[in-house]
Amino acid sequence: MNWLLLLMLLVLIAIDYLIGNNDVLFPGFIATGVFLVSALFLVMNPAWNYEISVETTLFIVAALTFFSLGATIGIRFNIYLHKKKIKGFSIDSCSLDITRKWSVLINLISIGTTLGYAYHQYVLARSIGTVTGLFGIILLLRTQVLINPDIFQLGIILNIALAFTRANGYINLFFLIKKIVYKEKMINKHLIPVVCLALCAILTTGRSSLITIVVSSIFDIFFCLRACRIQSINKKITKYIFIGIIGFFVVFRVLGILTEKTGGLNLWDNISVYAGSSILCFDSYFIHRAGINANFGQNSFIGIYNILNRLVLPFGQASNNAEFVFWSKYSSNVYTSLKPYVADFGVLGTLLLELYLGIFFGTIWNKYKSKAPSLLLIITYGRFFGFPLTMYSISENILSQNLALNAFAEMFFYAVIIHFFIKPIINEKLIN
Numbered sequence: 001m002n003w004l005l006l007l008m009l010l011v012l013i014a015i016d017y018l019i020g021n022n023d024v025l026f027p028g029f030i031a032t033g034v035f036l037v038s039a040l041f042l043v044m045n046p047a048w049n050y051e052i053s054v055e056t057t058l059f060i061v062a063a064l065t066f067f068s069l070g071a072t073i074g075i076r077f078n079i080y081l082h083k084k085k086i087k088g089f090s091i092d093s094c095s096l097d098i099t100r101k102w103s104v105l106i107n108l109i110s111i112g113t114t115l116g117y118a119y120h121q122y123v124l125a126r127s128i129g130t131v132t133g134l135f136g137i138i139l140l141l142r143t144q145v146l147i148n149p150d151i152f153q154l155g156i157i158l159n160i161a162l163a164f165t166r167a168n169g170y171i172n173l174f175f176l177i178k179k180i181v182y183k184e185k186m187i188n189k190h191l192i193p194v195v196c197l198a199l200c201a202i203l204t205t206g207r208s209s210l211i212t213i214v215v216s217s218i219f220d221i222f223f224c225l226r227a228c229r230i231q232s233i234n235k236k237i238t239k240y241i242f243i244g245i246i247g248f249f250v251v252f253r254v255l256g257i258l259t260e261k262t263g264g265l266n267l268w269d270n271i272s273v274y275a276g277s278s279i280l281c282f283d284s285y286f287i288h289r290a291g292i293n294a295n296f297g298q299n300s301f302i303g304i305y306n307i308l309n310r311l312v313l314p315f316g317q318a319s320n321n322a323e324f325v326f327w328s329k330y331s332s333n334v335y336t337s338l339k340p341y342v343a344d345f346g347v348l349g350t351l352l353l354e355l356y357l358g359i360f361f362g363t364i365w366n367k368y369k370s371k372a373p374s375l376l377l378i379i380t381y382g383r384f385f386g387f388p389l390t391m392y393s394i395s396e397n398i399l400s401q402n403l404a405l406n407a408f409a410e411m412f413f414y415a416v417i418i419h420f421f422i423k424p425i426i427n428e429k430l431i432n
Helices: 001-019 027-043 054-076 099-126 134-146 157-182 188-203 208-227 232-256 267-286 302-310 339-367 375-390 400-403 403-420
Strands: 084-089 323-327 330-331 426-431
Touching: 001 027, 027 054, 027 267, 027 339, 027 375, 054 267, 054 339, 099 134, 099 157, 099 188, 134 400, 157 188, 157 375, 157 403, 188 208, 208 375, 208 400, 267 302, 267 330, 267 339, 302 400, 302 403, 339 375, 375 400, 375 403
Parallel strands: none
Antiparallel strands: 084 426, 323 330
16 A cells, blocks of 8 residues: 555656646645655655555545645636736845844844743753753753753743844845845844754754745745745755755755654654654554544644643643554554544545635645735745745644734734835736
8 A cells, every 4th residue: 555655645746747838836736745745755665564544545646646636726817817006026135124223132132042941941951851962952942842842931021032133034035035145245143043043943942943944945945935936946846846856855964863862863864754754653653543533623733722721621631742652663653643632623624624725725836926916925925834844744833833822922023023124125026
């Protein structure tokens, strides 16, 4: 069944490539592509001695087919059915219009937040055991978070400050990439927020924050190349994707060694377990699954549940932390994005949800690629939409992470910074 799944996904991704107008960043192509990569790792590790079931194979292909169908519907839905005048901007003339006083203040907030976050993690680690250096802190906290996921209680002020730092970091990351692509000068003023963004990502002790930065960078590069009308954009984007993947896995391995998270595995096994075990774990869950959760969306709408619980409303605790699956000499607790959907909504409910998610992503992608996308969407697409798709075969991030208080606060700061400090040249355009 492993080979059958791989072959079926190859057929599906070829169809996605065609219906997505030969676009390698088409949502359906990405969703199928990451599952294809996971299936490839599953096939390339015969020592795992694991064959997924027919039911799991057919369900994964059906879910991705429904998602691609929805994305096709969404991307074909033309929001510019009628010609009308709208305000657009020229990306090559758009930049951070910020005085030195405000720039210093904003950078100080980001630096202060990063230092405050580091100190918080240090104090937390010291309360648990003996620590030595930054990676010692990360190692100790990561070990504890696997045992007690609720160990990170940052408080309202630090959470808000981190949301601001992330927003400021991703905005400056976009303009840094824009200036590099356009071969402009004055890139130094964007470095401090980006460095703070990266350090805060490392301090989370997880790898997903680093993946988010890589994915956002790829989408920023894509948009800037498209704005420059670069030819053969698919080839260039594919090159940057491979560079991003190689760079990430280098950092992935180094951080794993420094924080002792490799579990004694070699590089190939380490990457294979991270990228390829999700289908195996999902199969283990799918063939032994129980009924639908009693609480609606308990595994999918984690952020909403947390908000309701903070309001002291009588809602149960929500979590997407799953039990480890053991096979051969390996173990993993990643179950693909489909596991929480199946647990919450059942098989038919998941297929329907995949259709709706596909329509949503197709519509957003259509707006992102339009002649006059909003700057807010340009900067945040990779962060809030591209990243969850990239992780689709590993974990659920669309509903659990985006529908959360931290995401809402971060989006608020995006809007504030863009409104007050980014001054694009406005032109009246007739959009066809």
